[in-house]
Amino acid sequence: MPKPKRVRAPRKDAGATPPPPDPAPFLASRRGVSSMDEAREWLAARHIDDIECITPDLAGVARGKMMPAKKFTGNTSLALPSALFMHTISGDYPEETGNFRYSPNDGDLKLVPDFSTLAEVPWESDPTAAVICDLVDTSGNAVGYTPRNVLKRVLELYDQKGWQPIVAPEIEFYLVSKNVDPDYPLTPPVGRSGRQIQAGQSYSIGGINEFDELIDDIYHFSDQQGLEIDTLIHEDGAAQLEINLRHGNPIELADQVFMFKRTIREAALKHDIYATFMAKPIQGQPGSAMHIHQSVIDKKTGRNVFSKADGTPSQLFYHFIGGMQRYVPAALVMMAPYVNSYRRLTYGMSAPTNNAWGYDNRTTAFRVPASDAAARRVENRLPSSDANPYLALAASLACGWLGMTRKTEPDQPTDRTVNEDGIISLPRGLLEAVAAFEAEEAFQDVLGSEFVATYAGIKRGEFETFMQVISPWEREFLLLNV
Structure with missing residues (x-):
């Protein structure tokens, strides 16, 4: 009887090169x-x-x-x-x-x-x-007085309570023609049509298309840096745009705004124009804001603490708004940091001049957008786009935290137009805002006494520098009349 043949395993070629490992x-x-x-x-x-x-x-x-x-x-x-x-x-x-x-x-x-x-x-x-x-x-x-650390200090306060704030900034800015002489007013740039774009083009796709190549560069530069743009729109001002960012961790979002500002400026320079984040760059045009959408989640459950299990607003939601109403006027200098910032906060314009709140009311300082219970949030409409994003977020979240921990009750929501009655319930200028900031004792612990002292001193110094400049208004109305 013949013996069964033995099947040998194929011989490995000792000289074969193993496949490269997958990259990390x-x-x-x-x-x-x-x-x-x-x-x-x-x-x-x-x-x-x-x-x-x-x-x-x-x-x-x-x-x-x-x-x-x-x-x-x-x-x-x-x-x-x-x-x-x-x-x-x-x-x-x-x-x-x-x-x-x-x-x-x-x-x-x-x-x-x-x-x-x-x-x-x-x-x-x-x-x-x-x-x-x-x-x-x-x-x-x-x-303690550096911006990233100020924001981290506030976030640590939330962490101690088992909370995680979630934010989504919206940044407005203007595109303007190059201007090398500060004595001359800024003007809108010429778009692809060969004409300067006019005001009143809110949400205009044509207005965006005027600067297609520049916007393509913004998207391209952002993508290469891993920066996520949610939406981009044309705002009401002449060549005024707005970029909305996806919601997330405040430090990460502040980093993104910090990098977006650099990115947008560089993209604009590539096309021989400027991008400016001044709060009020052009007389008679709307100002530029950095609206901040804010919510807070429970770190253990992942649920929005602004909503109860049945979907109705929670007491923490109302206390957050109460804290915003009570403390934001004193923290305004962190959200409106320059003399120019207060030119945006004038009645009759699109920016709020109050500390009111309301449901889907864009004339209030604190708007509650229409949403389901999981997405319930408070939009702070006071910060201007010239604000340091780390400090604006730190100030806004600190005021909400104070309200939540001190159980500050808000007033009643309003459904009327509250920014056209001539009443301004906020600091009216930089020095007034600095004084209110220093006088608020709660900020010494929440933001840190070293930061409060340093920031207030710098802002007083900036006001003194501004006072050394004679404006066109003074030359026009005082030169020959007084």
Whole structure:
């Protein structure tokens, strides 16, 4: 009987090359890694030459250092002088007033990269990346008067209560023709039709189409950085646009607004025009706002604490609104930070001049949009687009937190037009807003006494700088009449 044949396993070719391993998922990320080791690989995979280590100052301007990527990944220690966060928007260093004091030695503040913000800088000609940094002192403690840390301080208060705020900013801005002489008024740019776009084009698709190529660049630049735009519309002003961002974590959204401002300006410059976030850049035109939609979820259940189980509004919802009404007027300087900001907050215009609230009422400071119970939220319509996003969010959420924890009751909602009666129930100008800010004792703990003193001192200094400038109005009406 013949023996059965033995089936041999196929011989492996010792010389065959094994398939390459799948790339790590973080290498495909357009925004963010988790560590310096991952950052090193991420930068190498993109052949990044340079990296910008940036942080927002109190005005929201990007400050920091640029360096070769190899130096960054070599764990180089980065530092900035503390006085950098104590100067005005014009670069002046104000006198010490009130509780505002400079560090006696102008010591270093260390930059600590937040790797979750690492992204390419798509408008640079050489491969470049940017990372947003936090600031700590030489002992490693968070610097309390820097914007990102102020917002983190407020979020920690929510965390201690088991709450997680959710926000969605809406940022308005103008496109304007290049203007190199500040004595001349700003004018709308020429669109693809060859004509300047006019006002009154709210939600006009044609108005957006006038700047198709620029908007394409905004979307392209944003996509490359992992920034998510929800919608883009044309607002009521001449060449005034608005970008809405998807809701999310306040730090992440503040980072996005910070980066969006850079992105939009760079896209506009590519087309030889300016993008401006001034609150009131053009006389007679609507101002530019940064509306903030806010809700709060229970971290354990994931449910919106503004709604009861049966879908009706909760007491926390009413107390949040009560806190906004009670404390936002005192915090207005963080949402309207410049002399120009108060030109937007005038009656008869689209911006609120009150601290009223109402359901789907756009004339109130605090609007409750129509929504289902899960999406119940409060829109703060007071902040202007010139505000530092970290500080505007910190102020708004701090006021809501104070209301929730102190059980502050709101007044009755209104359904009437409340911004055209000539009544202004908010600080009317920068100095009045600073005084209200300093006088509110609750802010000393919630925002930090060091921040309150520093911010108030800088704002007083900016007002003094403004007072040195003679305006066209003064020349026109006072020159020969007084």
